[in-house]
Amino acid sequence: MAGADPERLWLRPAEPRRGRKPSFSRDAITEAAVALADAEGLDAVSMRRVAGAVGAGVMSLYSYASDKETLLDLMVDQVSAELPTSGPxxxxxxxxxxxxxxxxxxxxxxxxxxxxxxxxxxxxxxxxxxxxxxxxxxxxxxxxxxxxxxxxxxxxxxxxxxxxxxxxxxxxxxxxxxxxxxxxxxxxxxxxxxxxxxxxxxxxxxxxxxxxxxxxxxxxxxxxxxxxxx
Missing domain, CATH: 1.10.357.10 (Tetracycline Repressor, domain 2)
Structure with a gap:
């Protein structure tokens, strides 16, 4: 089944693979994907395009988002920060x-x-x-x-x-x-x-x-x- 395990995705901090510390984060990847979708539509979002936007190799992204379905979950949650969560x-x-x-x-x-x-x-x-x-x-x-x-x-x-x-x-x-x-x-x-x-x-x-x-x-x-x- 496509997509990451929800407990792993939401309840555990994103951890890159071993090796040199990357110059980007899961939030940066998600923000780049959202910017692409806002400008060009959802079909424009691919792991390759997002990797290019953050200046990373495609394979390095999979430590943060295992596939496009997981990336989509991250994108939906990221923009949901704009909705109210409190107030009278x-x-x-x-x-x-x-x-x-x-x-x-x-x-x-x-x-x-x-x-x-x-x-x-x-x-x-x-x-x-x-x-x-x-x-x-x-x-x-x-x-x-x-x-x-x-x-x-x-x-x-x-x-x-x-x-x-x-x-x-x-x-x-x-x-x-x-x-x-x-x-x-x-x-x-x-x-x-x-x-x-x-x-x-x-x-x-x-x-x-x-x-x-x-x-x-x-x-x-x-x-x-x-x-x-x-």
């Missing part, structure tokens, strides 16, 4: 949860590779666990048991990651005004054919604000306000 909570768990979701979205937009990484991320490191602890504390007034609170955290993170992936795809593959107009004409024609009354009614309704912040806020409200705590 309002006691209104829905409001606190929404605030944390907005912070998660900002975090993923700063690191566009993160939503894809989270889809395969396996073992939470100490920084991820610190943020999780904060969210679980925010959810305590909900009355959910521990398993329920963990499920809400997973559901919220999956929602934010999926939304950000869609948001980034829309930005990167922006359609031309001509294409947008053509699609609008097509849908208007279909809505008038008598076979799609629900679509016709939906398209006739007033349009909602389309800016990304407002869209995310509406979707988030529907998710969090509709959470069942029974």
């Amino acid at each position: 909570l309002t006691g209104d768990w829905r409001a606190d949860l929404k605030a944390m979701a907005h912070l998660q979205r900002d975090h993923m937009l700063r690191h566009p590779w993160l939503p894809a990484a989270l889809a395969t991320h396996r073992t939470p490191g100490p920084r991820v666990l610190a943020f999780l602890e904060h969210v679980l504390a925010a959810l305590r007034p909900s009355g959910l048991d521990g398993a329920g609170r963990l499920e809400v955290f997973a559901q919220l993170t999956a929602f934010v990651a999926g939304h950000v992936r869609h948001e980034l795809a829309q930005t990167q593959g922006a359609r031309s005004p001509e294409r947008v107009a053509a699609e609008a004409r097509y849908l208007a024609t279909v809505a008038q054919d008598g076979h799609h009354p629900e679509l016709a009614e939906a398209l006739s309704a007033p349009r909602r604000p389309t800016d990304p912040d407002a869209t995310f806020g509406r979707f988030l409200n529907r998710l969090v306000d509709g959470l069942n705590t029974d």
